[in-house]
Amino acid sequence: MIAEAAVARYGLTASVELLNVSENETYLVRAADSTRVLRVHRLGYHPPGAIPSELAWLDALRAEAGVRTPRVIPAADGSRVVTVADPAGGPDRDCVLFEFLPGREPSEDNLRADFEPLGALTARMHQHARGWARPPGFVRFHWDAPAAFGSSDGPGRWGDWRASPGVGSAELAVLERLESTLRDRLKRFGRSPERYGLIHADLRLANLLASPDGVSVIDFDDCGFGWYLYDLGAALSFVEHLPEVPEVIDAWVRGYRSVAPLSAEDEAEIWTFVLFRRLLLTAWIGSHSTVDIAAELGAGYTAGSCALAEQYLSTHT
Known part of the structure:
Protein backbone atom coordinates (compact mmCIF):
# COMPACT_ATOMS: atom_id res chain seq x y z
CA MET A 1 0.00 0.00 0.00
CA PHE A 100 -4.53 17.69 11.09
CA LEU A 101 -6.64 20.82 11.62
CA PRO A 102 -9.80 20.77 13.73
CA GLY A 103 -13.15 21.94 12.47
CA ARG A 104 -16.15 21.02 10.35
CA GLU A 105 -17.27 21.89 6.85
CA PRO A 106 -19.64 24.89 6.98
CA SER A 107 -23.28 23.96 6.55
CA GLU A 108 -25.31 24.80 3.44
CA ASP A 109 -28.06 25.86 5.87
CA ASN A 110 -26.04 28.88 7.00
CA LEU A 111 -24.64 30.26 3.76
CA ARG A 112 -25.69 33.89 4.26
CA ALA A 113 -23.87 34.08 7.60
CA ASP A 114 -20.82 32.10 6.47
CA PHE A 115 -20.15 33.92 3.20
CA GLU A 116 -19.51 37.35 4.69
CA PRO A 117 -16.45 36.16 6.68
CA LEU A 118 -15.48 33.98 3.70
CA GLY A 119 -15.45 37.09 1.52
CA ALA A 120 -13.12 38.82 3.97
CA LEU A 121 -10.86 35.76 4.15
CA THR A 122 -10.73 35.53 0.36
CA ALA A 123 -9.80 39.21 0.12
CA ARG A 124 -6.88 38.65 2.50
CA MET A 125 -5.65 35.80 0.32
CA HIS A 126 -5.94 37.94 -2.82
CA GLN A 127 -4.16 40.88 -1.22
CA HIS A 128 -1.33 38.57 -0.25
CA ALA A 129 -1.14 37.07 -3.75
CA ARG A 130 -0.91 40.51 -5.35
CA GLY A 131 2.05 41.55 -3.21
CA TRP A 132 3.86 38.25 -2.67
CA ALA A 133 7.33 37.82 -4.14
CA ARG A 134 7.06 34.25 -5.38
CA PRO A 135 10.17 32.11 -4.84
CA PRO A 136 12.41 31.19 -7.79
CA GLY A 137 11.10 28.26 -9.78
CA PHE A 138 7.49 28.84 -8.71
CA VAL A 139 5.17 27.09 -11.16
CA ARG A 140 1.42 26.56 -11.12
CA PHE A 141 -1.05 26.14 -13.97
CA HIS A 142 -3.67 28.64 -15.18
CA TRP A 143 -7.45 28.56 -14.87
CA ASP A 144 -8.18 30.58 -17.99
CA ALA A 145 -10.62 29.92 -20.83
CA PRO A 146 -8.37 27.45 -22.73
CA ALA A 147 -7.76 25.50 -19.51
CA ALA A 148 -11.48 25.41 -18.82
CA PHE A 149 -12.93 24.78 -22.26
CA GLY A 150 -10.02 23.54 -24.34
CA SER A 151 -8.23 24.89 -27.39
CA SER A 152 -6.63 23.63 -30.60
CA ASP A 153 -4.10 21.88 -28.36
CA GLY A 154 -6.72 19.65 -26.76
CA PRO A 155 -9.64 19.55 -24.30
CA GLY A 156 -9.88 21.50 -21.06
CA ARG A 157 -8.14 20.40 -17.89
CA TRP A 158 -11.23 18.57 -16.66
CA GLY A 159 -12.36 17.30 -20.04
CA ASP A 160 -15.09 18.41 -22.45
CA TRP A 161 -18.50 19.32 -21.06
CA ARG A 162 -20.01 17.92 -24.30
CA ALA A 163 -19.14 14.44 -23.04
CA SER A 164 -21.11 14.89 -19.81
CA PRO A 165 -24.25 12.84 -19.11
CA GLY A 166 -27.46 14.39 -20.31
CA VAL A 167 -25.97 16.51 -23.11
CA GLY A 168 -28.37 16.09 -26.02
CA SER A 169 -29.00 18.43 -28.94
CA ALA A 170 -31.02 20.95 -26.90
CA GLU A 171 -28.46 21.02 -24.07
CA LEU A 172 -25.64 21.30 -26.57
CA ALA A 173 -27.19 24.41 -28.13
CA VAL A 174 -27.65 26.16 -24.77
CA LEU A 175 -24.23 25.31 -23.38
CA GLU A 176 -22.41 26.22 -26.60
CA ARG A 177 -24.05 29.65 -26.40
CA LEU A 178 -22.94 29.85 -22.78
CA GLU A 179 -19.33 28.92 -23.55
CA SER A 180 -19.16 31.44 -26.40
CA THR A 181 -20.58 34.20 -24.20
CA LEU A 182 -18.22 33.37 -21.34
CA ARG A 183 -15.20 33.42 -23.64
CA ASP A 184 -16.23 36.82 -25.03
CA ARG A 185 -16.90 38.39 -21.65
CA LEU A 186 -13.70 37.05 -20.11
CA LYS A 187 -11.69 38.42 -23.01
CA ARG A 188 -13.24 41.86 -22.52
CA PHE A 189 -12.82 41.65 -18.75
CA GLY A 190 -9.11 41.18 -19.23
CA ARG A 191 -6.26 39.85 -17.13
CA SER A 192 -4.90 42.93 -15.42
CA PRO A 193 -2.92 42.26 -12.19
CA GLU A 194 -5.83 43.57 -10.14
CA ARG A 195 -8.18 40.99 -11.64
CA TYR A 196 -5.98 37.98 -12.37
CA GLY A 197 -3.37 36.33 -10.19
CA LEU A 198 -2.67 33.47 -7.80
CA ILE A 199 -5.89 31.95 -6.42
CA HIS A 200 -6.97 28.93 -4.39
CA ALA A 201 -9.33 27.90 -7.23
CA ASP A 202 -11.36 25.44 -5.14
CA LEU A 203 -12.69 27.40 -2.14
CA ARG A 204 -15.85 25.31 -1.89
CA LEU A 205 -17.33 24.46 1.48
CA ALA A 206 -15.58 21.07 1.60
CA ASN A 207 -12.22 22.85 1.69
CA LEU A 208 -13.06 25.05 4.67
CA LEU A 209 -12.93 23.95 8.31
CA ALA A 210 -14.88 26.07 10.77
CA SER A 211 -13.96 25.87 14.45
CA PRO A 212 -14.25 28.16 17.51
CA ASP A 213 -10.79 29.50 16.63
CA GLY A 214 -11.80 30.56 13.12
CA VAL A 215 -11.86 29.14 9.62
CA SER A 216 -9.03 27.08 8.15
CA VAL A 217 -8.43 26.70 4.42
CA ILE A 218 -7.26 23.32 3.15
CA ASP A 219 -6.55 21.51 -0.13
CA PHE A 220 -4.61 23.95 -2.30
CA ASP A 221 -4.00 21.21 -4.88
CA ASP A 222 -5.79 23.20 -7.61
CA CYS A 223 -4.29 26.58 -6.72
CA GLY A 224 -2.94 28.43 -9.71
CA PHE A 225 -3.31 31.57 -11.75
CA GLY A 226 -6.80 32.77 -12.58
CA TRP A 227 -9.30 35.53 -12.12
CA TYR A 228 -9.73 36.46 -8.48
CA LEU A 229 -13.51 36.31 -8.86
CA TYR A 230 -13.19 32.64 -9.80
CA ASP A 231 -12.66 31.97 -6.09
CA LEU A 232 -16.24 33.12 -5.49
CA GLY A 233 -17.53 30.95 -8.33
CA ALA A 234 -15.71 27.98 -6.80
CA ALA A 235 -17.09 28.76 -3.33
CA LEU A 236 -20.60 28.37 -4.76
CA SER A 237 -19.86 24.95 -6.26
CA PHE A 238 -22.91 22.66 -6.15
CA VAL A 239 -25.12 25.32 -4.50
CA GLU A 240 -25.35 27.83 -7.40
CA HIS A 241 -28.98 26.92 -7.99
CA LEU A 242 -30.27 27.69 -4.50
CA PRO A 243 -32.75 30.60 -4.33
CA GLU A 244 -30.75 32.43 -1.65
CA VAL A 245 -27.57 32.62 -3.74
CA PRO A 246 -28.04 36.31 -4.73
CA GLU A 247 -28.17 37.20 -1.01
CA VAL A 248 -25.20 34.91 -0.34
CA ILE A 249 -23.21 36.73 -3.03
CA ASP A 250 -24.16 40.08 -1.47
CA ALA A 251 -22.82 38.85 1.87
CA TRP A 252 -19.55 37.71 0.24
CA VAL A 253 -19.15 41.10 -1.45
CA ARG A 254 -19.69 42.93 1.86
CA GLY A 255 -17.05 40.78 3.50
CA TYR A 256 -14.61 41.22 0.65
CA ARG A 257 -14.99 45.01 0.61
CA SER A 258 -14.34 45.14 4.35
CA VAL A 259 -10.76 44.13 3.50
CA ALA A 260 -10.05 45.05 -0.14
CA PRO A 261 -11.62 47.05 -2.97
CA LEU A 262 -13.99 45.40 -5.43
CA SER A 263 -15.02 47.63 -8.31
CA ALA A 264 -18.54 47.92 -9.67
CA GLU A 265 -17.21 46.54 -12.97
CA ASP A 266 -15.90 43.47 -11.17
CA GLU A 267 -19.14 43.01 -9.25
CA ALA A 268 -21.08 43.10 -12.52
CA GLU A 269 -19.21 40.01 -13.73
CA ILE A 270 -19.76 37.82 -10.66
CA TRP A 271 -22.31 35.63 -12.41
CA THR A 272 -19.89 35.20 -15.31
CA PHE A 273 -17.56 33.41 -12.90
CA VAL A 274 -20.37 31.44 -11.26
CA LEU A 275 -21.31 30.06 -14.70
CA PHE A 276 -17.65 29.66 -15.67
CA ARG A 277 -17.17 27.36 -12.69
CA ARG A 278 -20.50 25.62 -13.32
CA LEU A 279 -19.51 24.69 -16.87
CA LEU A 280 -16.13 23.48 -15.64
CA LEU A 281 -17.88 21.25 -13.11
CA THR A 282 -20.19 19.93 -15.82
CA ALA A 283 -17.08 18.81 -17.69
CA TRP A 284 -15.60 17.38 -14.47
CA ILE A 285 -18.68 15.23 -13.87
CA GLY A 286 -18.39 13.81 -17.38
CA SER A 287 -14.73 12.89 -16.94
CA HIS A 288 -15.06 11.51 -13.38
CA SER A 289 -17.93 9.06 -13.67
CA THR A 290 -16.38 6.73 -11.05
CA VAL A 291 -16.33 9.43 -8.34
CA ASP A 292 -19.37 9.17 -6.05
CA ILE A 293 -20.52 12.79 -6.28
CA ALA A 294 -20.16 12.82 -10.07
CA ALA A 295 -22.21 9.63 -10.40
CA GLU A 296 -24.83 11.03 -8.01
CA LEU A 297 -25.22 14.35 -9.84
CA GLY A 298 -25.01 12.99 -13.39
CA ALA A 299 -27.46 14.24 -15.99
CA GLY A 300 -29.37 16.27 -13.42
CA TYR A 301 -26.40 18.57 -13.03
CA THR A 302 -26.31 19.14 -16.79
CA ALA A 303 -30.01 20.04 -16.77
CA GLY A 304 -29.41 22.45 -13.91
CA SER A 305 -26.49 23.98 -15.79
CA CYS A 306 -28.74 24.61 -18.76
CA ALA A 307 -31.38 26.29 -16.59
CA LEU A 308 -28.76 28.58 -15.00
CA ALA A 309 -27.27 29.25 -18.44
CA GLU A 310 -30.62 30.38 -19.81
CA GLN A 311 -31.07 32.81 -16.92
CA TYR A 312 -27.53 34.15 -17.34
CA LEU A 313 -27.78 34.52 -21.11
CA SER A 314 -31.03 36.48 -20.77
CA THR A 315 -29.10 39.30 -19.07
CA HIS A 316 -25.44 38.90 -20.09
CA THR A 317 -25.44 38.28 -23.85
Whole structure:
Protein backbone atom coordinates (compact mmCIF):
# COMPACT_ATOMS: atom_id res chain seq x y z
CA MET A 1 0.00 0.00 0.00
CA ILE A 2 1.47 3.32 -1.11
CA ALA A 3 0.18 5.24 1.93
CA GLU A 4 1.82 2.86 4.37
CA ALA A 5 5.08 3.01 2.43
CA ALA A 6 4.91 6.81 2.57
CA VAL A 7 4.25 6.87 6.32
CA ALA A 8 7.39 4.78 6.84
CA ARG A 9 9.39 7.59 5.24
CA TYR A 10 8.31 9.84 8.10
CA GLY A 11 9.56 7.46 10.77
CA LEU A 12 6.04 7.04 12.12
CA THR A 13 4.40 4.05 13.71
CA ALA A 14 0.80 4.79 12.84
CA SER A 15 -2.48 3.46 11.56
CA VAL A 16 -3.56 4.58 8.09
CA GLU A 17 -7.23 5.10 7.24
CA LEU A 18 -8.57 6.14 3.83
CA LEU A 19 -10.58 9.36 4.12
CA ASN A 20 -11.39 10.28 0.55
CA VAL A 21 -10.70 9.46 -3.08
CA SER A 22 -11.64 12.05 -5.69
CA GLU A 23 -8.63 13.38 -7.52
CA ASN A 24 -5.97 12.49 -4.97
CA GLU A 25 -6.16 9.89 -2.21
CA THR A 26 -6.34 11.32 1.31
CA TYR A 27 -5.56 9.30 4.43
CA LEU A 28 -5.88 9.89 8.16
CA VAL A 29 -2.61 8.93 9.86
CA ARG A 30 -2.96 8.20 13.58
CA ALA A 31 0.16 7.86 15.72
CA ALA A 32 0.31 7.58 19.51
CA ASP A 33 0.96 11.31 19.94
CA SER A 34 -0.52 12.90 16.83
CA THR A 35 -3.04 12.77 14.01
CA ARG A 36 -2.01 13.89 10.53
CA VAL A 37 -3.31 13.83 6.98
CA LEU A 38 -1.47 12.21 4.08
CA ARG A 39 -2.16 13.20 0.49
CA VAL A 40 -1.15 10.76 -2.24
CA HIS A 41 -1.11 12.73 -5.47
CA ARG A 42 -2.77 11.57 -8.65
CA LEU A 43 -0.55 10.84 -11.62
CA GLY A 44 0.13 13.29 -14.43
CA TYR A 45 -1.69 16.33 -13.07
CA HIS A 46 1.17 18.60 -12.01
CA PRO A 47 4.39 19.53 -13.81
CA PRO A 48 7.72 19.29 -11.93
CA GLY A 49 8.01 21.91 -9.21
CA ALA A 50 4.28 22.54 -8.90
CA ILE A 51 3.73 20.72 -5.61
CA PRO A 52 6.60 22.50 -3.78
CA SER A 53 5.20 25.77 -5.18
CA GLU A 54 1.79 25.03 -3.68
CA LEU A 55 3.39 24.33 -0.31
CA ALA A 56 5.40 27.56 -0.46
CA TRP A 57 2.18 29.59 -0.81
CA LEU A 58 0.56 27.65 2.04
CA ASP A 59 3.47 28.63 4.28
CA ALA A 60 3.43 32.26 3.18
CA LEU A 61 -0.32 32.68 3.68
CA ARG A 62 -0.07 31.38 7.23
CA ALA A 63 3.03 33.40 8.12
CA GLU A 64 2.29 36.65 6.31
CA ALA A 65 -1.49 36.94 5.85
CA GLY A 66 -2.84 35.28 8.97
CA VAL A 67 -4.71 32.64 6.96
CA ARG A 68 -5.02 29.34 8.82
CA THR A 69 -3.55 26.66 6.55
CA PRO A 70 -2.21 23.20 7.46
CA ARG A 71 1.50 22.96 8.22
CA VAL A 72 3.55 20.63 6.07
CA ILE A 73 5.24 17.85 8.04
CA PRO A 74 8.70 17.00 6.63
CA ALA A 75 9.88 13.43 6.24
CA ALA A 76 12.72 12.02 8.31
CA ASP A 77 15.22 13.24 5.68
CA GLY A 78 13.69 16.74 5.62
CA SER A 79 11.77 16.29 2.35
CA ARG A 80 8.43 18.09 2.12
CA VAL A 81 7.37 16.01 -0.90
CA VAL A 82 8.28 12.33 -0.82
CA THR A 83 8.22 10.12 -3.89
CA VAL A 84 7.17 6.58 -3.03
CA ALA A 85 7.50 3.41 -5.09
CA ASP A 86 4.22 1.57 -5.54
CA PRO A 87 4.55 -1.82 -3.77
CA ALA A 88 2.15 -3.22 -6.41
CA GLY A 89 4.54 -2.24 -9.19
CA GLY A 90 2.72 0.83 -10.49
CA PRO A 91 4.31 4.24 -11.13
CA ASP A 92 5.95 6.15 -8.27
CA ARG A 93 3.65 8.55 -6.42
CA ASP A 94 4.29 11.94 -4.80
CA CYS A 95 3.04 12.28 -1.22
CA VAL A 96 2.74 15.13 1.29
CA LEU A 97 1.98 14.90 5.01
CA PHE A 98 0.01 17.72 6.65
CA GLU A 99 -0.95 18.55 10.19
CA PHE A 100 -4.53 17.69 11.09
CA LEU A 101 -6.64 20.82 11.62
CA PRO A 102 -9.80 20.77 13.73
CA GLY A 103 -13.15 21.94 12.47
CA ARG A 104 -16.15 21.02 10.35
CA GLU A 105 -17.27 21.89 6.85
CA PRO A 106 -19.64 24.89 6.98
CA SER A 107 -23.28 23.96 6.55
CA GLU A 108 -25.31 24.80 3.44
CA ASP A 109 -28.06 25.86 5.87
CA ASN A 110 -26.04 28.88 7.00
CA LEU A 111 -24.64 30.26 3.76
CA ARG A 112 -25.69 33.89 4.26
CA ALA A 113 -23.87 34.08 7.60
CA ASP A 114 -20.82 32.10 6.47
CA PHE A 115 -20.15 33.92 3.20
CA GLU A 116 -19.51 37.35 4.69
CA PRO A 117 -16.45 36.16 6.68
CA LEU A 118 -15.48 33.98 3.70
CA GLY A 119 -15.45 37.09 1.52
CA ALA A 120 -13.12 38.82 3.97
CA LEU A 121 -10.86 35.76 4.15
CA THR A 122 -10.73 35.53 0.36
CA ALA A 123 -9.80 39.21 0.12
CA ARG A 124 -6.88 38.65 2.50
CA MET A 125 -5.65 35.80 0.32
CA HIS A 126 -5.94 37.94 -2.82
CA GLN A 127 -4.16 40.88 -1.22
CA HIS A 128 -1.33 38.57 -0.25
CA ALA A 129 -1.14 37.07 -3.75
CA ARG A 130 -0.91 40.51 -5.35
CA GLY A 131 2.05 41.55 -3.21
CA TRP A 132 3.86 38.25 -2.67
CA ALA A 133 7.33 37.82 -4.14
CA ARG A 134 7.06 34.25 -5.38
CA PRO A 135 10.17 32.11 -4.84
CA PRO A 136 12.41 31.19 -7.79
CA GLY A 137 11.10 28.26 -9.78
CA PHE A 138 7.49 28.84 -8.71
CA VAL A 139 5.17 27.09 -11.16
CA ARG A 140 1.42 26.56 -11.12
CA PHE A 141 -1.05 26.14 -13.97
CA HIS A 142 -3.67 28.64 -15.18
CA TRP A 143 -7.45 28.56 -14.87
CA ASP A 144 -8.18 30.58 -17.99
CA ALA A 145 -10.62 29.92 -20.83
CA PRO A 146 -8.37 27.45 -22.73
CA ALA A 147 -7.76 25.50 -19.51
CA ALA A 148 -11.48 25.41 -18.82
CA PHE A 149 -12.93 24.78 -22.26
CA GLY A 150 -10.02 23.54 -24.34
CA SER A 151 -8.23 24.89 -27.39
CA SER A 152 -6.63 23.63 -30.60
CA ASP A 153 -4.10 21.88 -28.36
CA GLY A 154 -6.72 19.65 -26.76
CA PRO A 155 -9.64 19.55 -24.30
CA GLY A 156 -9.88 21.50 -21.06
CA ARG A 157 -8.14 20.40 -17.89
CA TRP A 158 -11.23 18.57 -16.66
CA GLY A 159 -12.36 17.30 -20.04
CA ASP A 160 -15.09 18.41 -22.45
CA TRP A 161 -18.50 19.32 -21.06
CA ARG A 162 -20.01 17.92 -24.30
CA ALA A 163 -19.14 14.44 -23.04
CA SER A 164 -21.11 14.89 -19.81
CA PRO A 165 -24.25 12.84 -19.11
CA GLY A 166 -27.46 14.39 -20.31
CA VAL A 167 -25.97 16.51 -23.11
CA GLY A 168 -28.37 16.09 -26.02
CA SER A 169 -29.00 18.43 -28.94
CA ALA A 170 -31.02 20.95 -26.90
CA GLU A 171 -28.46 21.02 -24.07
CA LEU A 172 -25.64 21.30 -26.57
CA ALA A 173 -27.19 24.41 -28.13
CA VAL A 174 -27.65 26.16 -24.77
CA LEU A 175 -24.23 25.31 -23.38
CA GLU A 176 -22.41 26.22 -26.60
CA ARG A 177 -24.05 29.65 -26.40
CA LEU A 178 -22.94 29.85 -22.78
CA GLU A 179 -19.33 28.92 -23.55
CA SER A 180 -19.16 31.44 -26.40
CA THR A 181 -20.58 34.20 -24.20
CA LEU A 182 -18.22 33.37 -21.34
CA ARG A 183 -15.20 33.42 -23.64
CA ASP A 184 -16.23 36.82 -25.03
CA ARG A 185 -16.90 38.39 -21.65
CA LEU A 186 -13.70 37.05 -20.11
CA LYS A 187 -11.69 38.42 -23.01
CA ARG A 188 -13.24 41.86 -22.52
CA PHE A 189 -12.82 41.65 -18.75
CA GLY A 190 -9.11 41.18 -19.23
CA ARG A 191 -6.26 39.85 -17.13
CA SER A 192 -4.90 42.93 -15.42
CA PRO A 193 -2.92 42.26 -12.19
CA GLU A 194 -5.83 43.57 -10.14
CA ARG A 195 -8.18 40.99 -11.64
CA TYR A 196 -5.98 37.98 -12.37
CA GLY A 197 -3.37 36.33 -10.19
CA LEU A 198 -2.67 33.47 -7.80
CA ILE A 199 -5.89 31.95 -6.42
CA HIS A 200 -6.97 28.93 -4.39
CA ALA A 201 -9.33 27.90 -7.23
CA ASP A 202 -11.36 25.44 -5.14
CA LEU A 203 -12.69 27.40 -2.14
CA ARG A 204 -15.85 25.31 -1.89
CA LEU A 205 -17.33 24.46 1.48
CA ALA A 206 -15.58 21.07 1.60
CA ASN A 207 -12.22 22.85 1.69
CA LEU A 208 -13.06 25.05 4.67
CA LEU A 209 -12.93 23.95 8.31
CA ALA A 210 -14.88 26.07 10.77
CA SER A 211 -13.96 25.87 14.45
CA PRO A 212 -14.25 28.16 17.51
CA ASP A 213 -10.79 29.50 16.63
CA GLY A 214 -11.80 30.56 13.12
CA VAL A 215 -11.86 29.14 9.62
CA SER A 216 -9.03 27.08 8.15
CA VAL A 217 -8.43 26.70 4.42
CA ILE A 218 -7.26 23.32 3.15
CA ASP A 219 -6.55 21.51 -0.13
CA PHE A 220 -4.61 23.95 -2.30
CA ASP A 221 -4.00 21.21 -4.88
CA ASP A 222 -5.79 23.20 -7.61
CA CYS A 223 -4.29 26.58 -6.72
CA GLY A 224 -2.94 28.43 -9.71
CA PHE A 225 -3.31 31.57 -11.75
CA GLY A 226 -6.80 32.77 -12.58
CA TRP A 227 -9.30 35.53 -12.12
CA TYR A 228 -9.73 36.46 -8.48
CA LEU A 229 -13.51 36.31 -8.86
CA TYR A 230 -13.19 32.64 -9.80
CA ASP A 231 -12.66 31.97 -6.09
CA LEU A 232 -16.24 33.12 -5.49
CA GLY A 233 -17.53 30.95 -8.33
CA ALA A 234 -15.71 27.98 -6.80
CA ALA A 235 -17.09 28.76 -3.33
CA LEU A 236 -20.60 28.37 -4.76
CA SER A 237 -19.86 24.95 -6.26
CA PHE A 238 -22.91 22.66 -6.15
CA VAL A 239 -25.12 25.32 -4.50
CA GLU A 240 -25.35 27.83 -7.40
CA HIS A 241 -28.98 26.92 -7.99
CA LEU A 242 -30.27 27.69 -4.50
CA PRO A 243 -32.75 30.60 -4.33
CA GLU A 244 -30.75 32.43 -1.65
CA VAL A 245 -27.57 32.62 -3.74
CA PRO A 246 -28.04 36.31 -4.73
CA GLU A 247 -28.17 37.20 -1.01
CA VAL A 248 -25.20 34.91 -0.34
CA ILE A 249 -23.21 36.73 -3.03
CA ASP A 250 -24.16 40.08 -1.47
CA ALA A 251 -22.82 38.85 1.87
CA TRP A 252 -19.55 37.71 0.24
CA VAL A 253 -19.15 41.10 -1.45
CA ARG A 254 -19.69 42.93 1.86
CA GLY A 255 -17.05 40.78 3.50
CA TYR A 256 -14.61 41.22 0.65
CA ARG A 257 -14.99 45.01 0.61
CA SER A 258 -14.34 45.14 4.35
CA VAL A 259 -10.76 44.13 3.50
CA ALA A 260 -10.05 45.05 -0.14
CA PRO A 261 -11.62 47.05 -2.97
CA LEU A 262 -13.99 45.40 -5.43
CA SER A 263 -15.02 47.63 -8.31
CA ALA A 264 -18.54 47.92 -9.67
CA GLU A 265 -17.21 46.54 -12.97
CA ASP A 266 -15.90 43.47 -11.17
CA GLU A 267 -19.14 43.01 -9.25
CA ALA A 268 -21.08 43.10 -12.52
CA GLU A 269 -19.21 40.01 -13.73
CA ILE A 270 -19.76 37.82 -10.66
CA TRP A 271 -22.31 35.63 -12.41
CA THR A 272 -19.89 35.20 -15.31
CA PHE A 273 -17.56 33.41 -12.90
CA VAL A 274 -20.37 31.44 -11.26
CA LEU A 275 -21.31 30.06 -14.70
CA PHE A 276 -17.65 29.66 -15.67
CA ARG A 277 -17.17 27.36 -12.69
CA ARG A 278 -20.50 25.62 -13.32
CA LEU A 279 -19.51 24.69 -16.87
CA LEU A 280 -16.13 23.48 -15.64
CA LEU A 281 -17.88 21.25 -13.11
CA THR A 282 -20.19 19.93 -15.82
CA ALA A 283 -17.08 18.81 -17.69
CA TRP A 284 -15.60 17.38 -14.47
CA ILE A 285 -18.68 15.23 -13.87
CA GLY A 286 -18.39 13.81 -17.38
CA SER A 287 -14.73 12.89 -16.94
CA HIS A 288 -15.06 11.51 -13.38
CA SER A 289 -17.93 9.06 -13.67
CA THR A 290 -16.38 6.73 -11.05
CA VAL A 291 -16.33 9.43 -8.34
CA ASP A 292 -19.37 9.17 -6.05
CA ILE A 293 -20.52 12.79 -6.28
CA ALA A 294 -20.16 12.82 -10.07
CA ALA A 295 -22.21 9.63 -10.40
CA GLU A 296 -24.83 11.03 -8.01
CA LEU A 297 -25.22 14.35 -9.84
CA GLY A 298 -25.01 12.99 -13.39
CA ALA A 299 -27.46 14.24 -15.99
CA GLY A 300 -29.37 16.27 -13.42
CA TYR A 301 -26.40 18.57 -13.03
CA THR A 302 -26.31 19.14 -16.79
CA ALA A 303 -30.01 20.04 -16.77
CA GLY A 304 -29.41 22.45 -13.91
CA SER A 305 -26.49 23.98 -15.79
CA CYS A 306 -28.74 24.61 -18.76
CA ALA A 307 -31.38 26.29 -16.59
CA LEU A 308 -28.76 28.58 -15.00
CA ALA A 309 -27.27 29.25 -18.44
CA GLU A 310 -30.62 30.38 -19.81
CA GLN A 311 -31.07 32.81 -16.92
CA TYR A 312 -27.53 34.15 -17.34
CA LEU A 313 -27.78 34.52 -21.11
CA SER A 314 -31.03 36.48 -20.77
CA THR A 315 -29.10 39.30 -19.07
CA HIS A 316 -25.44 38.90 -20.09
CA THR A 317 -25.44 38.28 -23.85
